[in-house]
Amino acid sequence: MQYVVIDLEWNNAYSKKTSGFVNEIIEIGAVKIDEGLNTVDTFSCIVRSQIGRKLRGSVKKLTHLTNDDISTGVPFTKAFSLFRKWMGEDDTVIMSWGDGDIRALLENYSYFCGVETVPFLKYYCDLQKYFQRIKKRRADQQAGLITAAQEIGIDPEIYTHHRALGDSMLTADIFEIIYDENSFKKEVRVCNDEFYSRLLFKAKILKNIDNPLIDKKRLEHYCDSCGARCELTEPWRFSCNFFRASFYCKNCDTAYAVKVRFKKLYDSVDFKKIVTVVNNDPDDEEDDEE
Ligand SMILES: [Zn+2]
Structure with missing residues (x-):
């Protein structure tokens, strides 16, 4: 078993094809962690935008990515085939801070590949939820990445914020500190049909x-x-x-x-x-x- 922390940056773009907005992935950052909780490798890739030609002002400000960057990146299918090669064939628990990135992944896979699942997702853990559970925070007290880092004594200033690689490295460091075998096991989800219907369920x-x-x-x-x-x-x-x-x-x-x-x-x-x-x-x- 290995662990991969993934962080994505996305740009909300209007699609003529679906006459609606899509959270188009523009950057992938990931950290690979072995069973002994050692960081063994990192992955970083800018994804060429195909839906939105221009970045939203808020995304530009937050990520410091430019329209040039996203026009010269790697197309979605190529980017994720590189990611899957990097990830390897081993049983992997994919992890992210909050499930927003997994929803975006699902949306992009559906848009670009016409599939309704994320092909490399076998096991998943939402680290924000895991943090919340072990710190006994209420369901409505979600901790942001920076807050969580500060709470456990990590200086978030040494990472590049709001860029996929920096955020995934910070998330990986939080994971390595809060990991506990027994409590973590309970937070890992098998990505079956129920996982996806839960993910897409909207509270009413x-x-x-x-x-x-x-x-x-x-x-x-x-x-x-x-x-x-x-x-x-x-x-x-x-x-x-x-x-x-x-x-x-x-x-x-x-x-x-x-x-x-x-x-x-x-x-x-x-x-x-x-x-x-x-x-x-x-x-x-x-x-x-x-
Ligand atoms: Zn009374």
Whole structure:
């Protein structure tokens, strides 16, 4: 088993062929790491743009790549055939910081090669997720590459940011520090059909209160002070992603404004509840998050 950290730069380009925007890959950077966690080789390649002739201003600024660079690079299929040769035939876990690059890969393979999978992807690990899990960060507290590096004592200034090779080297160094055999094994995904449907799944906010996925118990409210079940005084209505209602506790003479959000994920429903005590005294409001 070997590990390859991959980082891609892309340019959002308009395609006449599909009448839509494509995140066209313009640079590949990668680091190969052996089983003993030694960096053994690096790969770097500028990809010739075929959809967008010009780089977006934001991409130019971020990467310092020029329109000349991307017009003289290697075409997509050639670039990735070079990458696959470099990667070798061994069982490889491909890794990236967040799965955005893997989505872009999938989009580019579909556009240029007409395939719906990434041919060299057998095992995959999202290192941002792995970092989040071992650092016990909440799902909505994603750490950027720089933040993560600083948190574990790596000076990110010694790498070239927002260029594929620099970012992949920084990611590789983070991996070598946080790697732990047991916890890492659990984060490696086999890239089968389920992997791709998960990757392409789009989370959706539930807007209909009668949706069977909504657990009706979540629509009750118990008083924060005495624990008694509160009376619903204003029925649930939906606005700005949340269902909102008012509750009242007779014991404590306290009114609550409650809002709840249900988000359908691939195989679960994410739940968020925000409770505000509504008092006559406007200085005495508090926010409570569950
Ligand atoms: Zn109460």
